[in-house]
Amino acid sequence: MPMSSPASSRGNPSMGDVLRSVAVIGLIVLVVWAFGRIFFTNDVEKTIEPIDYAKVVEQARPAASFELLAPTSLPKGWEARSARFDPQAWHLGVFTDSGDYIGLEQIKTSVDRAVDRFAEGSKPAGTAEVDGRTWKVRSGPKGRWIYVRGDDGVTTLINSSASRKTVESYISSLSTS
Incomplete structure (x- = not known):
């Protein structure tokens, strides 16, 4: 079987x-x-080390073809994380103590071109008077605030995730000296 x-x-x-x-x-x-x-x-925020932006400003101001703006100092807990300069443009990126980002751009171009480049998707949201200067305010995606103004062919643009009050306080700290 x-x-x-x-x-x-x-x-x-x-x-x-x-x-x-x-x-x-x-x-x-x-x-x-x-x-x-x-x-x-x-985590990009944790891997980018703080920089001494004052040294960059000190070197850039004599070479700039415009009045370069920078904060006189940063509040406690705030850190500059990026700074770039060329004779036509200046950038300073700062993180607040609460983790919000504030980017300062100065570029020799029109306001419209600067907005297209640094504030894509933003919409007009009125104006703001800060230290006697009028800024155009724009609201951007994800609650961002953009403050922009043009002077003598140079556009200054602040792009931030911080509150308007914080942005305006930052703008007040900007100086050309």
Whole structure:
């Protein structure tokens, strides 16, 4: 009498086999995702070191073809994280103590071109009088505030996630000396 061999499921897997395979593949994908998240994700705000913007300003002012604006000092807990200068443009990026960003741009271009470049998607939101100067105010995506004005072919633009009060206080701190 011939002996019969146990049934094999190689050609026709059972539902249990399918579920175990999906669980193993899902676990592998989860492990790869977690590994990438832990070892290959960085928090830009934490990896960019503060800079001494006053030194950059000191070097840039004599070479600037316009009156370069910069804060006389930053409030406690605020940090400058980026500063770039060329004879046609100046940028200073600052984080407040609450993590809001304030970007100062001065560029030799029209207000419209500066808004297109640095405040895309913003909409007019009136004007503001800060230290005797009138600024055009724009509201941007994600609650951003943009303050902009043009003087003698140079546009100054402030783009920030901070409150209007904080932005206006920052603007008041700007000086050309």
